[in-house]
Amino acid sequence: xxxxxxxxxxxxxxxxxxxxxxxxxxxxxxxxxxxxxxxxxxxxxxxxxxxxxxxxxxxxxxxxxxxxxxxxxxxxxxxxxxxxxxxxxxxxxxxxxxxxxxxxxxxxxxxxxxxxxxxxxxxxxxxxxxxxxxxxxxxxxxxxxxxxxxxxxxxxxxxxxxxxxxxxxxxxxxxxxxxxxxxxxxxxxxxxxxxxxxxxxxxxxxxxxxxxxxxxxxxxxxxxxxxxxxxxxxxxxxxxxxxxxxxxxxxxxxxxxxxxxxxxxxxxxxxxxxxxxxxxxxxxxxxxxxxxxxxxxxxxxxxxxxxxxxxxxxxxxxxxxxxxxxxxxxxxxxxxxxxxxxxxxxxxxxxxxxxxxxxxxxxxxxxxxxxxxxxxxxxxxxxxxxxxxxxxxxxxxxxxxxxxxxxxxxxxxxxxxxxxxxxxxxxxxxxxxxxxxxxxxxxxxxxxxxxxxxxxxxxxxxxxxxxxxxxxxxxxxxxxxxxxxxxxxxxxxxxxxxxxxx
Numbered sequence: 416x417x418x419x420x421x422x423x424x425x426x427x428x429x430x431x432x433x434x435x436x437x438x439x440x441x442x443x444x445x446x447x448x449x450x451x452x453x454x455x456x457x458x459x460x461x462x463x464x465x466x467x468x469x470x471x472x473x474x475x476x477x478x479x480x481x482x483x484x485x486x487x488x489x490x491x492x493x494x495x496x497x498x499x500x501x502x503x504x505x506x507x508x509x510x511x512x513x514x515x516x517x518x519x520x521x522x523x524x525x526x527x528x529x530x531x532x533x534x535x536x537x538x539x540x541x542x543x544x545x546x547x548x549x550x551x552x553x554x555x556x557x558x559x560x561x562x563x564x565x566x567x568x569x570x571x572x573x574x575x576x577x578x579x580x581x582x583x584x585x586x587x588x589x590x591x592x593x594x595x596x597x598x599x600x601x602x603x604x605x606x607x608x609x610x611x612x613x614x615x616x617x618x619x620x621x622x623x624x625x626x627x628x629x630x631x632x633x634x635x636x637x638x639x640x641x642x643x644x645x646x647x648x649x650x651x652x653x654x655x656x657x658x659x660x661x662x663x664x665x666x667x668x669x670x671x672x673x674x675x676x677x678x679x680x681x682x683x684x685x686x687x688x689x690x691x692x693x694x695x696x697x698x699x700x701x702x703x704x705x706x707x708x709x710x711x712x713x714x715x716x717x718x719x720x721x722x723x724x725x726x727x728x729x730x731x732x733x734x735x736x737x738x739x740x741x742x743x744x745x746x747x748x749x750x751x752x753x754x755x756x757x758x759x760x761x762x763x764x765x766x767x768x769x770x771x772x773x774x775x776x777x778x779x780x781x782x783x784x785x786x787x788x789x790x791x792x793x794x795x796x797x798x799x800x801x802x803x804x805x806x807x808x809x810x811x812x813x814x815x816x817x818x819x820x821x822x823x824x825x826x827x828x829x830x831x832x833x834x835x836x837x838x839x840x841x842x843x844x845x846x847x848x849x850x851x852x853x854x855x856x857x858x859x860x861x862x863x864x865x866x867x868x869x870x871x872x873x874x875x876x877x878x879x880x881x882x883x884x885x886x887x888x889x890x891x892x893x894x895x896x897x898x899x900x901x902x903x904x905x906x907x908x909x910x911x912x913x914x915x916x917x
Contacts, residue, residue, distance in 0.1 A: 469777035470818075471846045471863040475838045478869040480515050481733035487916075495739040496669050498584065501566035501700075503732035508568075508581060508605045508700070515732050518868045518876065519831040521564035521799050525891070528563030528798055531653035532587060533790070533886040536763060562652065564799035565892050567728055568700060569738060572668040572677075573685075574614030579606050581700040584726070584738060585797040586766055586902070589708030590650060592658050592686030593701035600690045602699045611687060616666040618682075620646040626684055629710045630662060648686045660689035678740075684715060705796070705902075706764040713904055716740065722904035726796070727916035728892045731864055736916065751901055753910040754853035757791070765793040766902060766909050769854035770888065773807065775814035776847035782810050790887025794900065794909055798891040801879050807888070808881035811849070815877055818847035825874070832868075832876035839872045851890070859890075860913045862897035 484505040499505050502515045516524070568581050573593065580593045581604075594601045596610045611617045620627045627646035640647035649659035667683035670676075688701075704711045705724070713722050720740040727736040754768050770787040773780045786806045803811065812834050816824070819836060822844065827833035838844055849861040869875040878893050901910035 498736035524564040527654035575616040582703040588704040595687035658688040725901040751910040751912040752857040754857040772852040792888035834877035
């Protein structure tokens with residue numbers, strides 16, 4: 416039997432189908448939104464994965480200091496040193512117990528170093544090797560960079576057989592020194608003091624040797640001295656600490672980051688300190704100079720490593736990093752972008768760079784190039800907190816505060832940080848991304864743990880501050896977290912490899 420369908424029925428069917436299709440479309444969009452929302456919530460619980468295009472979504476707990484050591488799983492080549500933060504739970508100096516300083520204490524500890532670095536940069540003459548005599552004849556005691564709040568160290572062995580020593584890695588210092596017996600004045604250190612008499616490879620340099628003369632041609636304050644035809648060194652710091660003794664050579668050995676091999680450097684030149692003082696003597700250790708000066712580790716090992724090294728500082732107090740010598744041979748090398756080390760107006764022992772811009776949440780800050788040029792900028796491993804020229808910092812702070820208006824602003828902490836928030840009511844937060852741009856097109860994308868610092872959930876602060884008027888910027892190791900920083904001294908350039916440390 417045939418079925419008769421009227422025009423009215425056909426019209427009704429069309430209406431029903433249209434409503435049904437519209438329902439399906441709305442349901443599809445609803446499911447899509449729910450999925451996106453779930454994904455966003457999931458990512459918010461996994462710091463580093465969930466990110467807006469111009470912001471980080473992170474759990475508040477991930478910003479807090481940890482008391483559990485988390486050693487880096489990325490082990491670089493065999494010619495690498497493991498880097499550890501002195502006050503973190505991975506530190507052998509603390510027997511695995513965290514003794515983390517507050518961020519205010521770290522900033523204050525940086526102060527003498529910042530002053531000493533800018534003093535040297537201000538009064539270095541055009542050849543970079545001497546201070547201007549007319550301005551330096553009444554210098555305050557000590558004008559080497561004081562040990563700052565960076566406190567990143569490595570473990571090395573010196574002598575035959577090797578005796579263990581701990582040294583701060585410092586790209587702002589030239590000479591390597593440790594404490595030695597017989598010690599006229601020594602500070603407390605966690606390892607036995609080096610005993611030259613027990614090393615068969617130890618040599619004290621005579622005063623007229625070419626190696627001793629390196630002290631006199633290097634940058635102050637290492638004048639060549641002589642006692643009983645033995646070469647002596649002396650170095651002082653702005654914070655009142657000092658080290659002096661004999662300038663010697665011996666075998667340097669360090670266990671590599673993979674813990675499977677050792678690298679040996681024969682006839683390494685260093686200061687054997689017999690008279691030493693540290694203002695902050697708790698768990699004090701020696702120092703390895705990685706600057707661009709003639710007696711630094713970089714120049715001494717030039718035939719072996721071609722004046723080329725890179726490092727990844729620990730991503731936080733509870734993690735480890737590594738220092739690699741020589742040019743990288745892995746795939747990460749292609750992600751490194753370089754900026755030239757300027758040759759004018761002055762050459763210095765530091766790793767100078769030219770900042771061309773800063774962005775917050777993807778927006779370039781309206782800062783004139785003359786602001787960045789005032790005093791210049793250096794990349795430094797020994798300073799913890801980044802210092803910017805006052806006008807540049809003010810612009811960064813203003814833009815950052817505008818992006819953080821949803822959170823409870825609590826002002827500053829004493830006379831240290833001035834942009835702090837109370838995150839106690841949040842499980843996750845959205846933090847604007849910050850990038851620095853350099854001559855030649857290099858970009859340093861600051862990791863979220865380099866943007867904000869937290870002692871607890873009630874006090875989380877912007878991890879930048881300002882230098883005094885006329886002083887240059889110092890890019891400290893906090894903003895270098897999770898960034899592979901490359902120093903190509905021969906090529907006169909510094910490189911940044913975003914995200915290549917993980």
